[in-house]
Amino acid sequence: MIDAFNIYDNMDRNNILLSFKGDITSELLTSILQIMENKMDNMQEDSKTKKKVYNVLVECLQNLYHHMDDATDGNGDKNRSAIFMIAKTESSYNIITGNYILNENIHGLKARLDEVNALSKEQLKDYYKSVLNNGEMSLKGGGGLGMIDIARKTGEKLEYNFLEIDNKVSFFTLIIKVTQPQLI
Amino acid sequence: MEKYAIEGTPKTPTISFDIQGGVLEIKGRSIPENSIEFYKPLVDALDKYSTAAKPATTVNIQLEYFNTSSSKCILDVFKKLESIHKGGSAVTINWHYEEDDEDMLEAGEDYQAIINVPFKMVQVAE
Numbered sequence: 001m002i003d004a005f006n007i008y009d010n011m012d013r014n015n016i017l018l019s020f021k022g023d024i025t026s027e028l029l030t031s032i033l034q035i036m037e038n039k040m041d042n043m044q045e046d047s048k049t050k051k052k053v054y055n056v057l058v059e060c061l062q063n064l065y066h067h068m069d070d071a072t073d074g075n076g077d078k079n080r081s082a083i084f085m086i087a088k089t090e091s092s093y094n095i096i097t098g099n100y101i102l103n104e105n106i107h108g109l110k111a112r113l114d115e116v117n118a119l120s121k122e123q124l125k126d127y128y129k130s131v132l133n134n135g136e137m138s139l140k141g142g143g144g145l146g147m148i149d150i151a152r153k154t155g156e157k158l159e160y161n162f163l164e165i166d167n168k169v170s171f172f173t174l175i176i177k178v179t180q181p182q183l184i
Numbered sequence: 185m186e187k188y189a190i191e192g193t194p195k196t197p198t199i200s201f202d203i204q205g206g207v208l209e210i211k212g213r214s215i216p217e218n219s220i221e222f223y224k225p226l227v228d229a230l231d232k233y234s235t236a237a238k239p240a241t242t243v244n245i246q247l248e249y250f251n252t253s254s255s256k257c258i259l260d261v262f263k264k265l266e267s268i269h270k271g272g273s274a275v276t277i278n279w280h281y282e283e284d285d286e287d288m289l290e291a292g293e294d295y296q297a298i299i300n301v302p303f304k305m306v307q308v309a310e
Binding site: 026030129149 | 194195215217249251252253255256259282284285287290294297298310
C-alpha cells in the first residue's frame with residue numbers, strides 16, 4: 001500500500017507549500033499561479049515579495065512547460081512528467097523543479113547555467129539586454145532570457161543537479177531561492 | 185479601422201489602440217506561454233498605422249507582470265514605434281511602474297537604453 005504518511009511527513013519536514021507531479025499544461029500553470037497568489041495573500045506577504053515570487057514562478061513554470069518535450073524522444077509518455085514544488089522557509093521561498101532531460105543535452109544546459117552563475121548583477125543586466133536585443137526568437141518565444149531573468153530578479157545563484165537515470169536520460173533538478181526583500 | 189482593442193485575460197493584457205487619437209495602451213499582465221501569437225496582431229496594426237501616423241503618438245504601458253517570452257515581443261512593438269518616431273510622428277512611451285516595483289522600473293530602463301524614443305518613467309501608487 002502507498003505510504004501517504006511518509007509522503008506527507010517528508011513534505012512537512014521540507015516545508016512544502018505546494019507540490020505537483022505530472023504533465024505540465026497551460027491550464028495547470030494558470031491554476032498554480034492563482035493558488036500561489038491566494039496563498040501569499042492569505043499569508044499577508046508584502047507586495048514586493050509577492051511580485052518577486054510570482055515573477056520567478058512564471059519563468060520556472062514556463063521553462064518546464066517549454067522543455068517538457070525535450071526528453072520524450074523514443075522514451076514514451078513517462079518522460080513528459082515533471083515535478084514542481086514550492087517550499088517556504090523563514091526568510092525565503094524556494095522553487096524546485098525536476099524533469100527528465102536527454103543526456104546529450106546536459107552539456108549545453110550546464111554550460112548556460114554556469115555562464116549565468118558566473119555573472120555579477122551588472123553583468124547580468126548587460127547580458128539580458130544583449131540577448132533581448134539580438135533579434136533571435138526561439139520557436140517557443142522564450143528567446144533564452146528565462147534563466148538570466150531568474151538570476152537577475154533573485155540575486156541568487158541557480159542551484160542544479162543532473163542525476164543519470166540510464167544511458168539516454170537524466171533527471172534535472174533546479175532550485176531557485178527567492179529571498180524575501182524586507183529581510184535582506 | 186479606427187480602434188483596435190483586446191480585452192485582458194489572467195495571462196494577457198488589455199490592449200487599446202485609438203488610431204484616430206494616436207494613443208496606444210497596454211495594461212495588465214503579459215505572461216502567455218506563446219507571446220508571438222498574442223502580439224502579432226498588434227505589430228500588424230502598428231504597421232498599418234505607420235503608413236498614416238498622427239503627428240503625435242502616445243503610448244501608455246502599465247504592466248503588473250510580464251514574462252521573458254513577452255519581453256521580446258514588447259521590444260518588437262517598441263521597434264515599430266521607433267520607426268514610426270523616425271517617420272515623423274512624435275512618439276512618447278510612458279512606462280508605468282508601482283512605487284515599490286524596482287524590477288519593473290529597471291525593465292523600463294532596459295528598453296529605454298535600447299529604443300530611440302523618448303521614455304517617461306511614471307510612478308503609480310499601489
